[in-house]
Amino acid sequence: MKDITKLSSEDMEHVELIVLDVDGVLVPRGTIIEQSGNRTMFETKKIRESEIEYIKKMHEAGYKINISSGRSLFMLMDMFREVLPFVSLTYENGSATWNKGLVVQHTNRFSEIEDVRKQLIKIVDKRIKGWEPKEFIITIHTTSRINAIEKIVDLFPDMQCIWNGEAYDIMHKSQTKANGISHLRDMLELNSNEVLAIGDNYNDKDMLDVVDLAISADCDRVGGDYYVPMPAGVMMWKILDVSKEKKDENI
Ligand SMILES: [Mg+2]
Numbered sequence: 001m002k003d004i005t006k007l008s009s010e011d012m013e014h015v016e017l018i019v020l021d022v023d024g025v026l027v028p029r030g031t032i033i034e035q036s037g038n039r040t041m042f043e044t045k046k047i048r049e050s051e052i053e054y055i056k057k058m059h060e061a062g063y064k065i066n067i068s069s070g071r072s073l074f075m076l077m078d079m080f081r082e083v084l085p086f087v088s089l090t091y092e093n094g095s096a097t098w099n100k101g102l103v104v105q106h107t108n109r110f111s112e113i114e115d116v117r118k119q120l121i122k123i124v125d126k127r128i129k130g131w132e133p134k135e136f137i138i139t140i141h142t143t144s145r146i147n148a149i150e151k152i153v154d155l156f157p158d159m160q161c162i163w164n165g166e167a168y169d170i171m172h173k174s175q176t177k178a179n180g181i182s183h184l185r186d187m188l189e190l191n192s193n194e195v196l197a198i199g200d201n202y203n204d205k206d207m208l209d210v211v212d213l214a215i216s217a218d219c220d221r222v223g224g225d226y227y228v229p230m231p232a233g234v235m236m237w238k239i240l241d242v243s244k245e246k247k248d249e250n251i
Pocket of ligand 1: 021022023024027199200201
């Protein structure tokens with residue numbers, strides 16, 4: 001993997017769409033969540049002003065911007081409020097995409113998710129911090145891995161369970177960021193070589209495999225063509241820098 005400072009204008013030549021993961025890329029990993037009975041409390045993280053400015057500049061430079069996260073839509077809308085007019089949001093691990101108020105669902109696995117949920121809800125374990133409110137997938141925050149959760153998901157061969165160090169994302173095998181991005185790419189009528197994506201975690205792996213230019217924000221967890229440390233502002237700065245070079249060359 002090459003350092004992001006080596007990114008060149010040739011690398012960016014065909015790129016039209018830039019896909020940004022959120023946690024571990026734009027904000028530090030870790031969700032504070034507390035649940036007692038029917039009351040759930042969790043913290044919404046703020047994207048730094050400098051990163052929001054970079055997103056605006058990338059839009060002005062002519063790139064389409066997509067945010068792809070395991071988070072829910074309402075949280076992402078809150079976090080990216082300032083740039084919503086020109087940013088699409090692919091949420092809950094490629095389950096659906098919001099674009100200028102229009103929601104397109106990439107796969108519908110309601111009944112399968114319900115079957116697993118009915119089993120998981122029976123688990124009583126002090127290590128469970130809370131269930132994050134989600135529409136299409138199940139996210140259970142825990143203090144450590146819980147065997148009972150993994151065993152239940154194992155009983156459903158079409159389901160997957162991703163432990164990311166702080167929570168389990170439980171969903172159908174078709175609910176992937178790769179699936180979401182592939183559909184979005186078709187919707188935008190783009191080719192595979194026109195997409196750059198950055199991610200840091202196990203749920204980004206499939207997405208980074210299907211794009212032409214993959215950037216890892218954690219080389220211990222995912223591979224890519226380039227590596228950038230978190231926060232990814234440096235990457236956005238570099239993209240703008242080489243895009244400017246490209247424009248200058250064309251003058
Ligand atoms: Mg992440």
